Amino acid sequence: MMTAPLQHALYLAIFLFALGVTGVLVRRNLLFILMSIEIMLNAAGLAFITAAARWGQADGQVMFLFILSLAAAEVSVGLALIIRIRHRLTTLDADAANLMQG
Amino acid sequence: MAFLVLVPLLPLLGSALLILSEGRLPPRLVALVGVGSVALSAVIATWLAIAFLTGPDQHVTLTLWQWVRIGAFAPTVSLYLDPLSLVMMLVVTIIGSLILLYAVDFMAGDEGYSRFFAYMDLFVAAMLLLVLAGDLLALYVGWEGVGLCSYLLIGFWYQDPANGLAARKAFIVTRIGDTGFMLGLFLIFTQLHTLQIQPVLAQAQTSWHVGSLAATLAAALLLTGAIGKSAQVPLQTWLPDAMAGPTPVSALIHAATMVTAGVYLIARTHTLFALAPVVLAAVGVIGTITLLIAAFAALNQSDIKRILAYSTISQIGYMFLALGVGAWSAAVFHLMVHAFFKALLFLAAGAITMRLHHEHNIFRMGGLAKRLPLAFWSFLIGSASLAALPLITAGFYSKDAILSAAWAQGGGALLLWLGGIVTAFVTALYIFRAVFIVFFGPAKTEPSGRYSWRVAVPLTLLSVLALIGGLVETPPALGGITLFSRLLAPVFPNAPPPAPVALILFTAFISLLGLGLAYALYWQIGPRFIAWSNSPAIAAWRRFFAEGWAFDALYHRLVVAPFLALVRANRGDFIDQFYTGIAWTCRWLHQRLGALQTGRIRWYASWIAAGSVVTIAVAVLR
Numbered sequence: 166m167m168t169a170p171l172q173h174a175l176y177l178a179i180f181l182f183a184l185g186v187t188g189v190l191v192r193r194n195l196l197f198i199l200m201s202i203e204i205m206l207n208a209a210g211l212a213f214i215t216a217a218a219r220w221g222q223a224d225g226q227v228m229f230l231f232i233l234s235l236a237a238a239e240v241s242v243g244l245a246l247i248i249r250i251r252h253r254l255t256t257l258d259a260d261a262a263n264l265m266q267g
Numbered sequence: 268m269a270f271l272v273l274v275p276l277l278p279l280l281g282s283a284l285l286i287l288s289e290g291r292l293p294p295r296l297v298a299l300v301g302v303g304s305v306a307l308s309a310v311i312a313t314w315l316a317i318a319f320l321t322g323p324d325q326h327v328t329l330t331l332w333q334w335v336r337i338g339a340f341a342p343t344v345s346l347y348l349d350p351l352s353l354v355m356m357l358v359v360t361i362i363g364s365l366i367l368l369y370a371v372d373f374m375a376g377d378e379g380y381s382r383f384f385a386y387m388d389l390f391v392a393a394m395l396l397l398v399l400a401g402d403l404l405a406l407y408v409g410w411e412g413v414g415l416c417s418y419l420l421i422g423f424w425y426q427d428p429a430n431g432l433a434a435r436k437a438f439i440v441t442r443i444g445d446t447g448f449m450l451g452l453f454l455i456f457t458q459l460h461t462l463q464i465q466p467v468l469a470q471a472q473t474s475w476h477v478g479s480l481a482a483t484l485a486a487a488l489l490l491t492g493a494i495g496k497s498a499q500v501p502l503q504t505w506l507p508d509a510m511a512g513p514t515p516v517s518a519l520i521h522a523a524t525m526v527t528a529g530v531y532l533i534a535r536t537h538t539l540f541a542l543a544p545v546v547l548a549a550v551g552v553i554g555t556i557t558l559l560i561a562a563f564a565a566l567n568q569s570d571i572k573r574i575l576a577y578s579t580i581s582q583i584g585y586m587f588l589a590l591g592v593g594a595w596s597a598a599v600f601h602l603m604v605h606a607f608f609k610a611l612l613f614l615a616a617g618a619i620t621m622r623l624h625h626e627h628n629i630f631r632m633g634g635l636a637k638r639l640p641l642a643f644w645s646f647l648i649g650s651a652s653l654a655a656l657p658l659i660t661a662g663f664y665s666k667d668a669i670l671s672a673a674w675a676q677g678g679g680a681l682l683l684w685l686g687g688i689v690t691a692f693v694t695a696l697y698i699f700r701a702v703f704i705v706f707f708g709p710a711k712t713e714p715s716g717r718y719s720w721r722v723a724v725p726l727t728l729l730s731v732l733a734l735i736g737g738l739v740e741t742p743p744a745l746g747g748i749t750l751f752s753r754l755l756a757p758v759f760p761n762a763p764p765p766a767p768v769a770l771i772l773f774t775a776f777i778s779l780l781g782l783g784l785a786y787a788l789y790w791q792i793g794p795r796f797i798a799w800s801n802s803p804a805i806a807a808w809r810r811f812f813a814e815g816w817a818f819d820a821l822y823h824r825l826v827v828a829p830f831l832a833l834v835r836a837n838r839g840d841f842i843d844q845f846y847t848g849i850a851w852t853c854r855w856l857h858q859r860l861g862a863l864q865t866g867r868i869r870w871y872a873s874w875i876a877a878g879s880v881v882t883i884a885v886a887v888l889r
Contacts, residue, residue, distance in 0.1 A: 190869055190876065198868075259869055260867050262866075263866030266864055266866030
């Protein structure tokens with residue numbers, strides 16, 4: 166069976182994570198920020214799966230399942246917040262929600 | 268005699284009730300509580316006086332409770348009734364209830380009606396504690412209570428900042444004296460190990476010899492307190508400004524409470540003062556200087572209440588003069604008579620201003636004798652008593668007792684006597700100046716309204732007292748009644764020898780002379796007199812006198828201005844800069860750190876990302 170080398174999978178995970186971080190930092194639309202966070206979570210999940218395959222342990226897969234359920238919960242809360250913000254500020258611009266400035 | 272407690276307690280309870288009701292009681296009930304509590308206390312005081320005078324005891328001590336016990340320091344709260352405190356108690360309660368009855372009408376419609384009676388009752392209660400206290404510490408509580416109430420009542424109409432200023436001035440100036448008094452208490456306690464008045468006096472006589480340093484110092488410190496409270500030179504400046512309060516307050520401060528406290532203190536501790544001849548001489552000299560200064564100031568006032576204020580300072584000066592020559596009972600006699608006629612004068616002045624839309628300037632009155640007969644006759648009787656017109660007025664007998672005591676002592680006291688005689692002349696002149704200007708001549712203001720019985724009764728009763736109140740003590744040539752000095756004999760054993768008849772005639776002549784000059788000058792003010800009084804040199808002197816010999820300006824330059832300069836210079840000193848620096852640093856940091864909280868979520872995410880990168884880099888590369 167042809168297996169991808171460990172490094173490649175980790176490089177992909179790092180790339181995905183960096184992509185997510187960049188998305189969070191540069192996008193202003195809240196929906197896109199939420200999606201970027203999903204990408205970061207999946208990058209972390211990929212790293213766990215890779216590690217599980219490398220050492221043949223089930224723990225990594227268990228962690229991945231956790232991450233999936235966490236992502237689902239996070240999205241539902243996040244979407245609810247986004248709806249409230251949209252309702253309140255009539256925009257999805259993250260920079261507009263800066264009422265808590267010191 | 269256990270009812271003695273009720274005398275100060277009833278006004279205190281009345282005051283507490285009015286304070287706790289927060290002005291929600293209807294005015295009729297407020298008046299009932301306010302006047303009733305003091306009147307009831309006057310009734311009890313009278314009943315006690317009869318019981319005391321017919322009883323066998325020369326004095327009664329009523330120990331209420333021990334205040335505190337710290338080692339040897341164990342002051343008690345006790346009431347002490349002897350003839351001296353009996354006289355004071357009667358004066359305070361009876362005059363006080365007449366003034367309060369009058370105030371029911373005078374203050375009618377004022378929004379602080381309930382507050383007024385609460386303060387007045389507290390004032391009377393504090394004064395009663397002061398005169399009845401058997402312990403110097405309890406006396407001091409009453410002393411300070413009187414000071415507090417005078418502050419509250421002088422600044423009663425606090426909406427006007429000038430009244431608040433006058434109240435603060437009264438409080439701070441008397442506080443200077445009070446500090447001296449307190450130091451005196453410290454000295455007495457450390458030397459004699461008790462503050463009970465009678466043991467203090469007894470021990471002082473055994474352990475201090477005449478003229479010793481401790482006795483002199485203690486008497487001098489007590490004198491400081493008395494000077495402040497009784498508005499004597501150099502602490503007299505607060506009293507004319509105290510006219511900012513309502514007229515019944517002035518009547519109460521000047522007649523029954525507050526300013527007589529200093530005289531009472533010296534009379535109470537007179538054996539201590541007798542141990543310090545230097546201080547006693549100073550008492551007489553201070554009194555004489557004060558009575559001269561205040562009489563000339565009163566001669567140049569145009570505000571009817573300020574005339575009376577300066578006349579009070581002057582009359583208290585007479586009492587100090589009497590104390591200074593050792594005529595204790597004459598001083599207390601004049602205190603009592605002065606309470607009668609000064610309360611009468613203030614209430615009569617209030618009765619005039621009440622009907623003239625609160626006009627105080629005597630030159631805008633005039634011709635009121637026909638229009639306000641009640642106020643006229645009461646003011647006239649009060650003035651006659653103040654001017655000591657012979658035979659018919661109470662003031663004549665008390666002032667004569669003082670002057671003849673000064674004469675009888677001879678030596679240096681003759682100078683004091685001379686000051687007293689000159690002032691007797693000026694007194695008649697200034698008070699009849701006011702009478703002639705206010706009540707005769709052309710009318711300038713039309714009075715409105717009418718008096719109720721609550722105004723008429725106090726004025727009538729006080730008029731009677733101001734006329735016949737002096738008949739309890741007359742010189743030998745005029746019947747030789749010694750009721751008053753015999754009453755006080757247990758407290759003041761040595762009565763001064765009687766004065767020669769010629770001296771009495773001379774005193775009487777002097778006051779009639781003052782009346783005559785006032786008639787000549789002010790009955791119809793002639794153009795030559797106006798021209799003379801407006802010539803530059805005379806006008807300058809009149810301004811100087813009118814400002815109370817410029818004491819206020821002097822104190823401003825000597826005390827207030829240097830103090831303010833010192834405060835300003837001290838504002839930026841090292842310690843202040845240190846704390847200002849701390850505050851400045853905190854504010855600077857607050858602004859810098861607060862700027863980080865932009866409220867932008869992407870900005871926070873960037874910080875988290877950067878922080879993670881740095882942390883991981885440190886962990887990996889280390």
